[in-house]
Amino acid sequence: MFVETLLLAFREIRRNVMRSALTMLGIMIGVAAVIAMVTLGGGAKQKVSNDISSLGKNLLMVMPGTHQTGPSSGGAPFKNEDVQAIKRSIDGIQAVAPMSTSSVRAVYGNTNWTTTVSGTTNAYFGARQWAVEKGRFFDEAEERSGRTVCIIGTTVRDNLFGQQDPIGARIRLGTGSCEVIGLLQSKGSSGFGNNQDDTVIMPLFAFQRRISGVDDVSMIFISARSEGSIDKVKAATEALLRQRRHIVGGKEDDFQVQDMREIASLVESTTTLLTAFLGAVAAISLLVGGIGIMNIMLVSVTERTREIGIRLAIGAYEREVLLQFLVEAGSLSLAGGVVGILIGLTISAFVAPMVGIPFVLNLWIIGVAFVFSAAVGVVFGYFPARNAARLDPIAALRYE
């Protein structure tokens, strides 16, 4: 009986191709919008989380300044001694890397490029899980003596050297100069909009002597030995720095220790919220599509009053007539839903690379869209179908 009903529904849909297509269009657009929104949102989230994890795992960033005033203002910079103290007295640390940064114009031959020059130690590369594509890291002597060697990012290479091999070349940085000993692997954007490959990295001492002229450390990277020890290391670092910076009692820290996981979860929750919001807006169009189905089913029931009368007179149960119209409405919206899913995925697959995010197939939302579109048909088809099933056969047969 159900197979018969299904065949009957398909035939009825085929009979009114134009009407059926227009009815499906509502559901199609709704589902396509939901799928595209959620898929693109998922891609954006994935990209942000990839970007953040590209900063390095188990990473803590220590910066002067309070939460309120922003990361780079308020609070005195750290000193080399702070770094030594952290290294000495905190357990569970894999590496500690101080870093000072300055924006400097780099010149090679007759090309120049304004970039970020940082001074740090080899530990930085470990903490950031960053490898050289070519050349080498600093050696111990270079770190200690502050020799003017540098490792450059791919963006700097591209802008100063083009296709040329930069290793061994000398570039001028502000008033000083340095020898390029390594080329870093590309890391892309950090998720905060800055290009991590646009960088020149020197030994900290060389930076302090030649570029900044002071022995300040503007930032400290700490990598915890394991994910489980992050919280302990963070608390210990905070306590140590409060002591060293003479912050007592309830006074607020004039520095902050940022945990990558916190940042990641913050950014992720923002994208999730945005995705949910856009998805909800799209879902409204699905609702409108459902009303379209109800509308057309009501028309269809009226048009087919006689047919319903015949079926009832011949001995169809009420529920068989109900089923017939429900299956019809359900098939309509399900077909619209399936086409909508395909359109939504196609749109996502095209748009994702255009806006630079990965295409992440979210099977869950596809399943939901599939079930939901069928449900829309059944729910919105129920009222017209019930009207049909409850017709009085005598009146229905007389209906002109």
Place this chain on the structure above:
Amino acid sequence: MAVSAVSPALIEFRQVAKVYGHGENAVHALDGVDLVINDGEFVAIMGPSGSGKSTCMNIIGCLDTPTSGQYLFRGVDVGSLTRDQRALLRRNHLGFVFQGFNLLKRTTALENVELPLIYRGVPRAARHARAQEALEAVGLGDRGGHTASELSGGQQQRVAIARAIASDPAVILADEPTGNLDSHRSQEIMELLARLNHDRGITVVMVTHEPDMALYARRSVSFRDGKISSDQNQPGHAPAGGA
């Protein structure tokens, strides 16, 4: 009118009344009707419009229920049945032929005839065979593939009769079956009904207001103002099975 306790009559009205509306506006469509129709009869129900013949037909067809009194179908009180039980009764025992044919228009003749068999759950192959057989019985064996709208009025009515007999009903209820046909086609339809009654023993109950058509029946029941005004056998009915 032999009503035995062992085998109840096919159709029995006991003081059946049907009232539409309430109080002042109440219309007594049927007013205490007693009627028995036995297996194998061919009954014409006559009467002017508003006499109650259509209401009587609807009640016999289990499409409507009496306001008071009892309608027994093979001894079962139809008034006490649920809507679904009445549907089941129609499905298994009744065949309908209407004045307006009432075929599914854009559906083929064969599929129209199959319709009651679908509701009876007859499997596809058997359904095709039975529907084809019914079409052949009404002389339209070669028209199964045509949609209803491609057929003439007479042919459409014959398809409707095929649909009515496809499920082997005990009774065919024909409501003005020739009302939309010219006299030649009308005669064909009446001969067909008479033949089905004679050859297959199917009881035929037919509402008509045309005396010519009523002559094909062997019994004529006339209604007036919701009551039976005459009920007589017609010895001189048109020859069945022949012509």
